Amino acid sequence: MTYCVGLKLDRGLVLAADTRTNAGLDNIATFKKLHVWEKAEDRMITLLSAGNLAVTQAVVSLLSEHINSAPEGRPTLMSVDTMFQAARLIGSAVREVQAIDGESLNASAENFFVTFILGGQIKGEEPRLFQIYSAGNFIEVGNDTPYVQIGEHKYGKPILDRVAQSDMRLGEGAKMVLLSFDSTLRSNLSVGMPIDLLVYNKDSFSSERQVRIEQDDPYFQKMSQTWSNSLRDAFTDVEPFDI
């Protein structure tokens, strides 16, 4: 399993992915699921992936290869003018992998199941955020619900539901996303540290605010502890039920 969150705020984007990959319970490994393509002053594109690792890696490799070796005139992540076109390129790459591997995967009782979160900004546009499905189609995040989740999304949703607002500061957004991870990590073994986190400032066209948060990260540990204590206090604030 996997857990990834994308958050679109007025001030930019927050994107985070865990790194656990497992084939069964006794075969776990760490793989990066957050990928970045960028060009200074022009674009910053991030893709987070969930699902069959062979498929998601193939999609990412195809997108990167096309940048270096696409036939003249064929659009790539480095040449498209809008994030909508970037989302369509990723959809096409998913369909290309589906055409190559889909039949064999189905024949061996594996599912062709992948989902992606695509976030970023291309010069001339605001930052945009998308969720892309196995079929290669996608939705774009609007203002009413400023986040998307892929993978094991249920445990970490209540905090997003209650707290997420477009006008949050980026540091608050990052904190909320990490709390959402904290709840998920506690309840699901197939989601694991470290967490890759990218905080994107609008109009920076740069992924420099990217960090890998390890198990022993002091901020994460303190956050988790403070949150646990505050939740217990919050619980005490509510009157006991009596009938």
Place this chain on the structure above:
Amino acid sequence: MTYCVGLKLDRGLVLAADTRTNAGLDNIATFKKLHVWEKAEDRMITLLSAGNLAVTQAVVSLLSEHINSAPEGRPTLMSVDTMFQAARLIGSAVREVQAIDGESLNASAENFFVTFILGGQIKGEEPRLFQIYSAGNFIEVGNDTPYVQIGEHKYGKPILDRVAQSDMRLGEGAKMVLLSFDSTLRSNLSVGMPIDLLVYNKDSFSSERQVRIEQDDPYFQKMSQTWSNSLRDAFTDVEPFDI
């Protein structure tokens, strides 16, 4: 879908079930999923159900019919000496319904899927709590994890994970269970009010502390509001993330 929780505390049991039943999104109805069998001074047995409503109702009806018309010597919920035997009776009833309806259900692409929470006390024993599966087998709750959930369990699990302890007072346990419902109701449309709640005091052998909590219940509304506010305060207590 459904959401039910059973909690085993030193002082007794807390059991709660939602009442929403749906066949598709446009066909919803209210059905009681919390069933009680009791005999003063001797036993109090509660069964909460999730899954195919036709199957769970058939199981409950069989168990009740057996009490009135079982052949001489056949054990019933009113005659068994232990909760373990009660759990086995329910398992047998599940298998009986499976034998009658299972094949046709599978043939019509419906699943024979049910789960139950069984809680109660029979004179001579402590209160006990079980989770019973579609196959009719079951597990009993111990002291390490004092609760069980059936149905849509993920949204409401983080609060239980953090707060549940065997030595809580019953009113605190009931509050925690209702907060777990509050998170679930917010995130999943197929779980709906009213909630049936039973607070069982050890050695009372009575279900008298049973209540149906409606949408406009003042305690539930206040609890939900206080919790939301406290969570937002708790969120503020945590330092923002900065990289």
